[in-house]
Amino acid sequence: MNLEFRTAGESHGKGILVFISGLPAGVSIDLSFIKQELARRRKGFGVSPRMHLEEDRIEVLGGLRWGKTLGSPLAFWVQNTEYDKWQPLMDPEGERPKDYEEVTIPRPGHADLSGLVKYRFKDIRNVIERASARETVGRCIAGAVAKLFLAPFGVRVGGFVESIGGIRVSLGEISWEEAFERALSSPLATVDREEEMKARIAQAMAEGDTLGGTFVVAALGVVPGVGSYVEVHKRLDSRLAFYLMGIPGIKGVEIGDGFRGAELSGSAVHDAIFYDARRSPFPFFRKTNRSGGIEGGVATGEVIWARCAMKPIPTLRRGLPSVDIVSKKEVVARYERSDVCAVPRALVVGEGMLAWVLADAYMEKFGGDTLEEALESFRAYCSYLESFKS
Ligand SMILES: Cc1cc2nc3c(=O)[nH]c(=O)nc-3n(C[C@H](O)[C@H](O)[C@H](O)COP(=O)(O)O)c2cc1C
Numbered sequence: 200m201n202l203e204f205r206t207a208g209e210s211h212g213k214g215i216l217v218f219i220s221g222l223p224a225g226v227s228i229d230l231s232f233i234k235q236e237l238a239r240r241r242k243g244f245g246v247s248p249r250m251h252l253e254e255d256r257i258e259v260l261g262g263l264r265w266g267k268t269l270g271s272p273l274a275f276w277v278q279n280t281e282y283d284k285w286q287p288l289m290d291p292e293g294e295r296p297k298d299y300e301e302v303t304i305p306r307p308g309h310a311d312l313s314g315l316v317k318y319r320f321k322d323i324r325n326v327i328e329r330a331s332a333r334e335t336v337g338r339c340i341a342g343a344v345a346k347l348f349l350a351p352f353g354v355r356v357g358g359f360v361e362s363i364g365g366i367r368v369s370l371g372e373i374s375w376e377e378a379f380e381r382a383l384s385s386p387l388a389t390v391d392r393e394e395e396m397k398a399r400i401a402q403a404m405a406e407g408d409t410l411g412g413t414f415v416v417a418a419l420g421v422v423p424g425v426g427s428y429v430e431v432h433k434r435l436d437s438r439l440a441f442y443l444m445g446i447p448g449i450k451g452v453e454i455g456d457g458f459r460g461a462e463l464s465g466s467a468v469h470d471a472i473f474y475d476a477r478r479s480p481f482p483f484f485r486k487t488n489r490s491g492g493i494e495g496g497v498a499t500g501e502v503i504w505a506r507c508a509m510k511p512i513p514t515l516r517r518g519l520p521s522v523d524i525v526s527k528k529e530v531v532a533r534y535e536r537s538d539v540c541a542v543p544r545a546l547v548v549g550e551g552m553l554a555w556v557l558a559d560a561y562m563e564k565f566g567g568d569t570l571e572e573a574l575e576s577f578r579a580y581c582s583y584l585e586s587f588k589s
Contacts, residue, residue, distance in 0.1 A: 200432070201562035202345075202555070206337030209328035211285040214278040217337040219262070219344055221562060224270035225570035226348050228263055236343040236547060237277075237336065243543040244386050244397050247536050255336060256280055270568060275340050289328070302327065303525045306532040308513025315524065323524075332447045332541070335548045342551015345558035349418075351570065352561060352577055356554040358382065358416035358546050360389040361506065364399040367413075368392050375417055375502055388414075388543035404539045407517030411448070411509045412542035416553045421492065422577075422584065423481050423500030425560045434496025435503070435560060442552035443507050446545055451508035455491025470501070480584040503557070507549050509542050 201221045208215035237255040255277050262273030282289070287296050302323035305311035314326030346356055357379030361368060368391040370378055381390040389396060403410045426435030436454045443452045451458075460468040470485035478484055481500045492503035513519075518531035538544070565580065567573040 200559060201566075202559040204337070204341035204555070206334055208277075208334070208337075209289060210331035210333035211281070211328060212279060212289045212291070213282050214276055215334060215336045216260075217275040217277075217340045218272055219274075219341055220272040221559075222262075222268050222270070222273065222344070222348060223562070223567055223570050223573055224268055226268040226344075227266055228259075228268060228273075228344060228347055229266070230257065230259065232347060233257060233275075233340055233343040236339055236346075236551070239383075239388075240336065240339045240544050240547040242386060243388075243538070243541065244400055246541070246544065247538045257340070268570075273344065275337075277336050277340070288324070302533070303523050304521050304530055304533050305524065306514055307519045307521060308510070312524075327535075330447070332544075335446065335545075338446070338548050338555075339551050342548065342554050345551065345554035348558045348570075349554060349561065351574060352422075352565075353420040354418055354554075354557060354561075355379075355420055356416070356418045356550050356557070358388075358414055358550045358553075360387055360396075360542050360546055361413045361415050363387065363389075363396040363412035363540055363542055364403065364410035366392055366395050366399055375419055379417075382546075386543070388546050400540050407515060409512035409515055409538075410540040410542075411511040412540065413506055413508050414542055414546040414549055415504060415506050416443075416546070416549045417502050417504040418492075418553055418557055419502055421498045421500070421503050421557060422580065423483075423498055424580070424584075425498040425557070425564050426493065426496050428495035428497055433563075435498060435556065436491075436493050436496055438556045438559070439493075439503075439505055439553065442556055443505060443549055446507070446509075446548050446552065448509045448512070448541065448545060449507050449549075450510045451506075453491075453506050454493055455504060456489040457491070457506075460489060470499075476588045480581040482588050498560075503553070505553065507545070509545050512538050512541055 203221055204219045206217050258276045260274040260276050262271045301321055310326050310330035311323045315323055359378045359382035378390050382388045385393055387393050387396050427433035431437055440452045468489055470487045470490050473484050474482055476482050485501050488501040492499050492501040514537035516534050521530055521532040523530050565573040565576040
């Protein structure tokens with residue numbers, strides 16, 4: 200692991216802190232791009248009203264001078280603009296308000312009950328606050344930084360929502376670039392059938408219910424040979440699965456046609472190898488890409504793509520059966536304002552995590568203290584790839 204990021208902060212606390220280390224000096228960090236990514240994480244249809252109340256006010260605390268990294272750790276701070284309202288409940292230094300009532304009803308599908316047991320808490324709010332997906336603001340920032348790092352290497356990361364509540368789109372003849380563009384201009388970050396998806400979400404909303412779905416993330420322009428088969432933590436697929444599965448609500452991850460491939464025979468799954476000297480930098484290529492651009496944990500040079508399945512949001516307005524941990528009475532789980540469907544929002548985090556894994560793997564392969572050193576090593580590697588033509 201060459202790059203590392205850590206986050207701190209609670210959902211209704213003062214804010215979220217992100218600490219990123221391992222980047223070389225000289226990487227251009229455009230704060231307006233990071234803000235755009237955060238804005239994408241907030242949008243959607245069927246998104247909690249909280250998303251409209253809160254704005255992600257981001258500040259750089261270290262590691263950057265005049266828009267370029269210094270090689271030192273980067274630190275970002277995202278202030279919670281609603282903190283004033285929450286201060287009595289969340290003050291790190293204050294005392295418990297006299298009239299404060301502990302949260303004692305765990306919501307099924309959340310970390311509420313298992314987190315309470317694990318940390319021997321009496322108040323479920325201690326769990327809710329950190330287990331909340333608010334923390335993914337930090338992962339989004341790390342992902343946006345990774346996208347900016349990868350840009351000079353010609354790598355572009357994007358994605359699209361593939362299904363919501365069983366309404367599914369397929370890429371068909373659409374190129375990856377076009378899919379990325381369509382998703383960027385769609386409120387549901389999808390490429391087709393948006394009105395049907397909206398109607399499905401509106402229906403769930405009216406019923407006090409929630410929805411999940413799937414999204415696809417992809418990276419274009421990744422050179423072959425990034426990642427490795429030599430050890431588990433060097434494999435691109437294992438690293439990708441780790442970061443994608445870690446996104447709250449994600450319950451399934453597949454690289455390429457993973458699950459579908461399990462139902463087919465080898466001849467229908469593996470991507471045959473072709474050669475064309477006009478291709479640059481690497482003349483070997485595939486006409487299909489069912490492997491998701493990774494074989495043996497190493498990039499093949501084709502588009503790297505993965506699919507994630509997100510479960511329906513576990514906070515339902517109509518409530519789910521639960522038990523009060525104090526009275527032991529059967530009750531309906533509490534409702535705190537919540538998304539009805541967060542698949543488009545999770546997509547942005549997923550793209551960020553794909554970018555993060557690739558940025559880490561690029562630093563591993565090309566390295567250096569400065570971006571220019573890494574690019575020099577990258578250019579030399581591209582010349583080597585060209586040499587397969589002779
Ligand atoms: C971007 C994003 C937004 C989410 N919004 C909500 C929400 O508003 N309400 C909710 O109950 N869960 C939401 N979730 C999902 C929960 O955070 C998640 O299901 C919960 O923490 C339990 O974790 P697990 O599903 O990974 O087991 C969201 C997840 C993501 C990635």
